[in-house]
Amino acid sequence: MTPTGVPGLVETVEAHGETTLVVDPARIVETCTHLRDAEGFNVLVDVSGVDYLGWGTKDVAGYIGTPAGRDLNATGSQGFQRVPDPKPKRFAVVYHLLKVADEPERLRLEAWLDDGEEIDSVVRVWPAADWFEREVYDMVGIGFRGHPYLVRILMPEDWEGHPLRKDYPVGGEPVRFSGEA
Amino acid sequence: MTIVPAEKIYEGTRIPARCPTILDVDPAEHDLDDILTVNFGPNHPSTHGVLRLIVQLDGEHVAGIEAVIGYLHTGFEKTMEAKTYWKGITYPERIDYLSFQANELVFVLAIEKLLGLSTPEKATWMRMCLSELNRIHSHLVWLGTSALEMGAISMFWYAFRERDMVLDLFEMVTGVRMHTRYFQVGGLAEDIPEGFYAQAREFARHMPRAVNDYEGLLDRNKIWLERTKGIGLLSAADALALGQSGPMLRASGVDWDLRKAMPYLAYDEVDFDVPVYPNGDVYDRYKVHMDEMRASARIVGQCITRLEEMRGQPWIADDRKVVLPPREELHTSMESLIHHFKIVTEGYLVPEGQVYVAVESARGECGCYLVSDGGPKPWRVKFRAPSFAALQTLATCLRDTAVADLIAVAASLDPVMGDVDR
Numbered sequence: 391m392t393p394t395g396v397p398g399l400v401e402t403v404e405a406h407g408e409t410t411l412v413v414d415p416a417r418i419v420e421t422c423t424h425l426r427d428a429e430g431f432n433v434l435v436d437v438s439g440v441d442y443l444g445w446g447t448k449d450v451a452g453y454i455g456t457p458a459g460r461d462l463n464a465t466g467s468q469g470f471q472r473v474p475d476p477k478p479k480r481f482a483v484v485y486h487l488l489k490v491a492d493e494p495e496r497l498r499l500e501a502w503l504d505d506g507e508e509i510d511s512v513v514r515v516w517p518a519a520d521w522f523e524r525e526v527y528d529m530v531g532i533g534f535r536g537h538p539y540l541v542r543i544l545m546p547e548d549w550e551g552h553p554l555r556k557d558y559p560v561g562g563e564p565v566r567f568s569g570e571a
Numbered sequence: 572m573t574i575v576p577a578e579k580i581y582e583g584t585r586i587p588a589r590c591p592t593i594l595d596v597d598p599a600e601h602d603l604d605d606i607l608t609v610n611f612g613p614n615h616p617s618t619h620g621v622l623r624l625i626v627q628l629d630g631e632h633v634a635g636i637e638a639v640i641g642y643l644h645t646g647f648e649k650t651m652e653a654k655t656y657w658k659g660i661t662y663p664e665r666i667d668y669l670s671f672q673a674n675e676l677v678f679v680l681a682i683e684k685l686l687g688l689s690t691p692e693k694a695t696w697m698r699m700c701l702s703e704l705n706r707i708h709s710h711l712v713w714l715g716t717s718a719l720e721m722g723a724i725s726m727f728w729y730a731f732r733e734r735d736m737v738l739d740l741f742e743m744v745t746g747v748r749m750h751t752r753y754f755q756v757g758g759l760a761e762d763i764p765e766g767f768y769a770q771a772r773e774f775a776r777h778m779p780r781a782v783n784d785y786e787g788l789l790d791r792n793k794i795w796l797e798r799t800k801g802i803g804l805l806s807a808a809d810a811l812a813l814g815q816s817g818p819m820l821r822a823s824g825v826d827w828d829l830r831k832a833m834p835y836l837a838y839d840e841v842d843f844d845v846p847v848y849p850n851g852d853v854y855d856r857y858k859v860h861m862d863e864m865r866a867s868a869r870i871v872g873q874c875i876t877r878l879e880e881m882r883g884q885p886w887i888a889d890d891r892k893v894v895l896p897p898r899e900e901l902h903t904s905m906e907s908l909i910h911h912f913k914i915v916t917e918g919y920l921v922p923e924g925q926v927y928v929a930v931e932s933a934r935g936e937c938g939c940y941l942v943s944d945g946g947p948k949p950w951r952v953k954f955r956a957p958s959f960a961a962l963q964t965l966a967t968c969l970r971d972t973a974v975a976d977l978i979a980v981a982a983s984l985d986p987v988m989g990d991v992d993r
Binding site: 405486 | 593649653811832938953
């Protein structure tokens with residue numbers, strides 16, 4: 391059952407038997423408090439950050455030969471030609487909620503942000519958000535306003551960049567002695 | 572649905588007010604000049620891996636604590652974005668290296684959900700059977716190492732005796748003892764070997780007796796009881812607020828198990844009990860683990876009965892666009908060769924969309940959030956790690972404890988650092 395009267399609701403998406411509420415990032419605390427108190431979503435299962443930079447522009451990987459060699463970013467040859475639906479902004483902060491009750495339910499919240507934009511922390515709604523939000527900050531570089539201790543959690547404190555951003559290269563760490571004769 | 576009210580364990584909440592995961596020294600209770608800051612870990616044999624704790628001690632008492640993690644961060648999620656789905660299955664197993672099949676299962680289930688692919692019945696039951704064997708394996712490692720840390724050395728050898736039997740079963744089915752990569756998108760990698768049924772059934776019969784042995788060693792052991800009872804308290808309300816799942820919740824009096832509440836695979840067709848204990852201490856977490864091993868052995872027995880009826884049935888879906896063709900066909904069929912080549916080199920395409928799938932792993936809700944842009948590689952994979960959530964309770968559980976209890980409490984949370992740091 392889809393919750394009704396949710397404050398800050400932008401859009402409701404049903405897919406694969408899962409409900410996604412796209413919500414206004416400016417009102418996230420209000421939304422979450424409502425879902426916890428009025429709808430009974432008592433557990434915050436997870437918070438993820440997704441970077442959609444380059445979504446739908448470089449298409450998908452494949453085994454396509456080009457004059458420059460193998461292009462791993464060309465369209466595959468299995469018939470996939472459709473460009474994915476565009477996304478409103480670069481980053482999505484995704485909250486997975488769970489109702490631990492006799493009739494359990496799951497719900498996904500999606501809030502869209504551009505680079506540099508921040509979102510309010512929901513630590514005061516669910517204390518579980520503490521490390522989840524720190525991880526999103528560390529990996530994707532999204533700031534959470536009002537978080538009590540927003541520092542890197544998985545990467546070293548002096549690390550530069552946010553590894554799960556799409557413009558962060560794989561194998562980006564310099565390796566000693568490589569390339570030396 | 573039963574949730575034991577918090578007052579039975581303690582009044583109000585024990586979650587630190589300023590930051591839920593950091594216990595600050597309270598100047599009203601402790602003389603700040605007496606506080607000694609001790610660095611615990613990251614390399615210490617009793618931290619279950621590379622966990623670093625900054626502990627502030629007032630004499631023997633833990634006055635403040637902060638956990639520092641990330642020493643085992645391996646970047647699995649980033650790496651998986653660069654691998655096709657078919658190759659990516661290898662990675663999740665290495666995240667939670669004790670409960671490897673749960674991670675493997677949840678990733679495979681997420682892909683199948685996006686593909687809309689259904690699997691043969693035999694694969695479903697075998698996945699269940701191995702998941703439960705894996706739960707026993709994981710609990711045994713937990714039991715052996717946790718007891719070892721509290722001085723019960725013999726417990727370790729007993730637990731590892733049965734653990735080896737589970738690994739023998741894995742080896743028989745998959746050829747590997749850990750990180751089996753046996754679950755494929757669409758079903759299983761190979762058919763079940765004939766000898767498996769009898770040996771697994773024998774193990775399912777043996778395991779409850781072994782659990783009785785363990786309890787014989789620990790349940791009336793005075794040292795064990797004094798070190799576990801009433802230690803590391805966590806109320807049901809605090810556990811839910813801190814996003815707990817699995818044994819952590821059930822030891823705090825919440826009757827919650829994904830296998831019962833939101834059944835996946837065929838868990839609604841098997842008969843098993845979910846242990847719930849109300850006290851939220853280390854002892855109750857221990858009891859939950861023990862009872863779960865009995866329940867898992869019971870499920871394994873039921874799975875074997877069903878699997879024996881399915882001899883000769885297919886173990887993987889017959890969808891050549893996604894599933895590798897049988898090896899012997901490659902010598903005779905041009906089409907099969909092409910399919911094999913395509914799947915291995917460029918992978919198969921998974922429709923655009925996002926799904927979240929969760930299974931009950933040995934340490935709670937193991938979830939996979941998968942975003943696909945329609946290509947052969949995941950756009951984003953996020954694993955919801957139960958150990959990561961469990962470690963968040965450390966500051967709450969360690970309020971008003973002594974430094975010697977710290978080991979017992981940290982162990983009772985059952986953190987696997989690979990799962991925490993990913």
